[in-house]
Structures are given as C-alpha cells and as structure tokens.
Amino acid sequence: MSNSSSRDVVITGIGIFSPLGIGREKFWSEISAGRSGFHKVQLTPFIGTPDCVGGEVSDFNDETAKKVHLRDLRKSLKVMCREIQLGVASAIQAMADAGLEPGSVPPERIGVDFGANLMSSPPEVLVGGVVKSLSQAGDREVFDFRKWGESGLKGMEPLWLLRYLPNMPGCHIGIALDARGPNNSITHDEASGALVMAEAANTIRRNRADVMITGVTGTRLQVAKACQYSLWDTLAEGPAETRCRPFDRERTGEVLAEASCTLIMEAREHAVARGARILGTVLGSGSSSVADIRGTADEPAAICQAAAAALHAAGISPAELGHVNANASGHPRRDQLEASGLRRVLGNQADTVPVTAIKSYLGSSGSGAALCEIAASLLGLQQGFVPRTLNYRTPDPAAPLNVVRDQHLATTNKIFLKTCVTRMGQASAVVIEGA
Numbered sequence: 337m338s339n340s341s342s343r344d345v346v347i348t349g350i351g352i353f354s355p356l357g358i359g360r361e362k363f364w365s366e367i368s369a370g371r372s373g374f375h376k377v378q379l380t381p382f383i384g385t386p387d388c389v390g391g392e393v394s395d396f397n398d399e400t401a402k403k404v405h406l407r408d409l410r411k412s413l414k415v416m417c418r419e420i421q422l423g424v425a426s427a428i429q430a431m432a433d434a435g436l437e438p439g440s441v442p443p444e445r446i447g448v449d450f451g452a453n454l455m456s457s458p459p460e461v462l463v464g465g466v467v468k469s470l471s472q473a474g475d476r477e478v479f480d481f482r483k484w485g486e487s488g489l490k491g492m493e494p495l496w497l498l499r500y501l502p503n504m505p506g507c508h509i510g511i512a513l514d515a516r517g518p519n520n521s522i523t524h525d526e527a528s529g530a531l532v533m534a535e536a537a538n539t540i541r542r543n544r545a546d547v548m549i550t551g552v553t554g555t556r557l558q559v560a561k562a563c564q565y566s567l568w569d570t571l572a573e574g575p576a577e578t579r580c581r582p583f584d585r586e587r588t589g590e591v592l593a594e595a596s597c598t599l600i601m602e603a604r605e606h607a608v609a610r611g612a613r614i615l616g617t618v619l620g621s622g623s624s625s626v627a628d629i630r631g632t633a634d635e636p637a638a639i640c641q642a643a644a645a646a647l648h649a650a651g652i653s654p655a656e657l658g659h660v661n662a663n664a665s666g667h668p669r670r671d672q673l674e675a676s677g678l679r680r681v682l683g684n685q686a687d688t689v690p691v692t693a694i695k696s697y698l699g700s701s702g703s704g705a706a707l708c709e710i711a712a713s714l715l716g717l718q719q720g721f722v723p724r725t726l727n728y729r730t731p732d733p734a735a736p737l738n739v740v741r742d743q744h745l746a747t748t749n750k751i752f753l754k755t756c757v758t759r760m761g762q763a764s765a766v767v768i769e770g771a
Contacts, residue, residue, distance in 0.1 A: 345537040345618045347768075348607050349434025349600030350711050351426035351551070355391035355593055355698055358400055360433065363708075364715045367723050368744075372697050374576040374591055377557070383592075384562040386573040391593025391699030392557060396422060404428045412508055415498040419455055422596035422704075423505035423553030424512060430549065430598035431513060435612060438514065447517030447545040448510050449536040451528025451552040452502035453702040456560040464491035505553055517545040526663060527623070527756045528552050529706020530642075530764035534621035536601050546606040551598030554704030562592055572666055578727045582664035582693035583671050583739050585732040590665045593699030597707035616714050619751070619767040620650030626761045633761030635670065639663075639677030642763035643755055647681070650767035654685040658749030659722045659740070661713045663757050664693040665700045674757060675735035690747075692740045696726035706756045710768065717750045717770030 352359065355373025356366035366373065377383045378394045396418075404425045406413070416424065427448075469488035471480035498504065503521035510519050518539050522531045529552050536548035556565050565571065570589035572579045581587040607614055622645025626638040647654065660678060664671045679686040694709035701708075716723045721744040728741040750770035757763040 343541045343543065344604035345540050345601055346604045346607050346614045347599050347616045347618065347714065348602050348612045348614060349430040349436070350615065350714070351428065351430030351433055351598040352596070352708060352711055353393050353396055353422050353426050354595045354597070354708050355393060358393070358395055359429065360711070360715060363711065367697055367712055367716070370724065370726060372577050372580065372726055374579055374699060376576070380559060383557060383559060384566045385592050386571055389576045389579065389591070390557045391591055391595070391701065393422065393594055396425070401425065409508070409512055412511070415495050416504070416508065417455055417499045419452065419553050419555050419594070420499070420505050420508060422594070423450060423452065423551060424508050426553070426596040426598040427509045427513065427549050427551055430551070430600050434600040436547065436600065441547050443514045443516040445517055445545055446513070446515040446547040446549065447539060448506045448515050448519045448549045449522070449532040449539070450506040450509065451522045451524070451532045451703045452505055453525060453554040454523060455500040455502055456558055457496070457500055458559050461496065465489060467491060509549055513549065515549055523703070524762050525702050525758045526705060527758050527762045527764040528703040529710065530621060530754060530756045530766040531623060533599070533601070533618060533766050534623065534764065537618045537621065540601060540603050546603050548601045549598060550601050551596065552703045552707045553596035554702035555594035556592040556700055556702050557594045565592055570668055580666045580696045580699060581727040582662070582666045582696050582725055583675065583732060583735050583737060584728045585730040587666040587668060587671065590667050591699035593701040595698060595701040595704035595708050597704070597711055599707055599710070614771045615718070616768050616770045619652060619769055620646050620648070621764070621766045622646035622649060623764045625763070633759060635673040635757050635761055635763070636677035636680065638761045638763035639674055639755055639757050640680040642765040643678070643681040643753060646753065646765040646767045652751060652767055654682045654689060657685070657689050657751055657753055658747050659690040659692060659713070659752045661709050661752055661754040662691050662693045663755050665695045670759065672732070672734045674755065675737050678737060678755065686737070688738055690722055690740045690745055691737045692722055693725045694723065706754065710754050713752050713754070714768070714770050716744065717747070720748070721746045
C-alpha cells in the first residue's frame with residue numbers, strides 16, 4: 337500500500353480496555369512497572385484455560401461503562417455482546433482523549449474502520465434453539481442439524497444474531513458518535529489491527545475524511561472460544577505472571593485474553609488547526625497472504641512481504657528503525673516462524689534492531705491485540721524508551737533476535753515497525769513514527 341499522497345496522517349487519541357486496565361494512564365503505569373495482566377478469571381465461574389488463568393478486562397463493568405457514557409446507549413446495548421461493548425467503549429474514550437467533542441467534526445468528514453474477530457455465542461444463549469432441534473435416537477435425544485433452520489431458530493431470542501456480528505462495532509460507533517463518513521469492518525484475526533490502520537490512513541490521504549475512528553476488539557477468553565483454542569493452540573501453564581514468554585527458549589504457549597483499543601487518526605493539517613496533541617505519524621503500511629495450494633500457511637514469507645511493503649511505502653530502511661513491535665505470543669512454533677520472517681526483512685540489521693513483544697503483558701486476544709501493542713510503543717516513546725519484553729531470560733537459537741529484555745530500552749529513535757500475522761498466513765504491517 338503505497339503512500340502516494342502528501343497528506344500526512346497522524347494519531348491524536350487512544351482509547352484502551354485491556355487486561356492491564358482501562359484508559360491510557362492505567363495501561364501505561366502497568367507496562368512501565370513491568371506487570372502483566374494475567375490472573376484467574378473473575379467474571380465467569382470457569383474458562384477452559386490452564387488453571388482458569390487469562391488476560392481478562394476484569395474492571396469492565398456497569399460502573400466503568402457509565403464513565404464512558406456507554407450506558408447512555410440503552411437501546412443499543414441489548415444487541416451488543418461483550419466484545420462489541422468493549423469496542424464501542426474504547427472508541428468513545430479515544431474521542432475524548434483526542435479532545436474531539438461531539439459535533440466538532442462535520443459528520444460526513446469522520447469515518448470508522450474497525451477490526452473484530454468472528455464472535456461466538458455463549459452456550460446459555462443457544463440452549464433454547466438446541467432444545468427445539470432435538471430428535472430421538474434410540475433411548476436418547478441428539479441434536480438434529482436438519483431441525484435447526486425450521487425449529488431451532490424459533491427458540492432463539494429475536495435479535496440474537498445482531499449481538500454477534502463482527503461488523504456491528506463499526507455500526508454502533510458510527511451511530512453513537514455521528515460518524516457518517518466511510519465505515520468498514522475487517523475480520524482478519526491478529527492481522528486486523530494494521531489492516532484497519534492502513535485503510536483508515538488511505539481514506540484520509542484520499543481526502544475522503546479528516547478523522548477516522550480506527551480500532552479493534554477481540555477475545556479468545558470467551559467460554560466457547562477458550563475451549564476451541566485449548567484444542568487448536570498450545571496454551572501456557574505455570575505461574576500467571578511469568579506464563580507468557582515470547583521468543584524465550586523455555587516458552588510453553590500462549591495466554592488467552594480479551595482487549596479493545598481505538599486510535600483516532602487525522603489529517604495532520606486538521607489536527608494542527610484544532611491544536612491537537614499528536615502522538616505519532618503513520619508512515620506506511622503493507623499486507624500479504626501466503627499459503628500453498630493445500631492452504632498451508634507460510635508465515636515467514638507473509639511477514640517478510642508485509643513488512644517489506646510497509647518499509648518501502650514509508651521510505652524507511654531497516655537500519656533506520658528504532659525497534660520492531662512483534663506479533664509474538666509465546667507459541668513454541670509460531671514465534672520461530674515470525675523470527676525467521678523478521679530476519680529476512682531486516683537483513684544485516686537483524687542482530688541489532690531491538691524487538692519487543694507486548695503480548696507478554698496482554699496475552700492473545702486475536703483482533704484486539706495489535707492496536708494495544710502499538711499504543712504501548714507510542715506511550716513508551718513519549719517517555720524515551722522501548723518497553724521491554726517480560727519473562728525473556730534465555731535466547732532461543734531458533735528465534736535469534738535482539739529482544740529487549742530485563743529493563744526498558746532508552747532510545748531517541750522513534751520510528752518502529754509493527755508486525756501482525758495469523759496462523760492462516762495473513763500478515764500486515766505498519767511503520768509509525770512516535771511524536
């Protein structure tokens with residue numbers, strides 16, 4: 337994705353609901369202190385992770401919803417699952433953080449680009465439909481798929497589906513904030529974050545909008561999803577605070593989590609004209625998807641191609657990077673694949689460019705992760721350093737990178753590359769310069 341226009345795109349606001357807390361101050365204080373957000377879940381009696389530990393946004397409740405005026409949207413709340421509520425709340429918070437009052441931007445000049453996971457219904461929501469879809473099989477009743485369309489759906493609440501559609505965060509945000517400009521939703525799991533930033537930036541560069549509400553929301557900590565990921569993925573065990581160990585030789589797996597983050601992106605001239613505080617500039621972006629004819633993903637190639645495209649669009653060489661903010665989650669195999677892709681794109685700089693992995697604080701929330709990780713780099717650079725990777729003690733010869741460890745890394749170089757990749761071989765990347 338080439339930045340062919342001279343219209344600069346800047347970041348002016350952050351709204352964040354993460355396992356580290358709600359809002360940029362709480363989020364940053366925990367990263368600064370080197371604390372992870374992992375603990376035994378509190379909002380549900382059981383979750384299918386080792387010891388019921390995950391990265392839960394435990395303080396997202398009725399009280400915090402009131403503080404961001406989410407409860408003002410009473411009619412809409414009944415068709416918002418938790419993921420959607422998190423996304424809408426982060427967008428409202430980001431607008432306030434950017435100093436954008438309702439009505440301060442002409443509605444047609446403010447748009448929405450939002451990433452989300454496929455959303456799953458909790459078991460209790462499906463019970464009515466399942467009961468109506470049962471058939472007798474000998475001495476027991478079994479679920480009969482043939483009955484679902486005719487009988488099962490009649491047992492569901494009428495507005496059921498609207499609560500779990502991944503395009504609904506963008507719809508609700510557009511309504512709540514009167515954003516009538518371009519509005520799109522992207523559902524590419526971990527790759528969603530950099531993709532929504534790329535699309536939002538290009539919308540502004542094409543002069544289709546002056547402001548874009550750009551965010552993500554996601555969870556892997558939901559009851560049904562946690563069961564799925566316990567079968568699909570390698571989940572880490574051990575003490576909660578040291579459980580996630582990206583790139584470390586002794587890593588044992590991922591930690592499931594939930595999160596949402598919204599970044600307000602603006603045309604620079606628009607931000608300057610209103611006296612906005614600028615947090616960073618989006619320099620370039622790239623994307624790639626690589627798999628063979630059988631659908632087997634090639635994550636290293638996808639990462640390399642997406643990152644190379646982002647660097648080219650930004651006009652930045654690997655030697656000019658201050659750090660890389662990696663996708664790494666602590667997965668025994670996938671961290672190696674990402675390291676391989678990064679080494680390809682960094683070339684001679686692969687042993688020297690610092691690399692940090694923010695999932696060591698936040699865990700794996702799918703679509704919800706990338707913008708939270710970008711926020712960590714932006715806030716760190718405001719303080720003059722790159723956040724360290726937690727729990728990195730022993731270098732892995734199979735993932736040789738210059739991982740920031742032990743303490744935050746002091747720096748004056750504010751240019752960083754953010755990489756995102758899915759297990760299906762979809763990758764995205766963005767180059768940002770902190771203010």
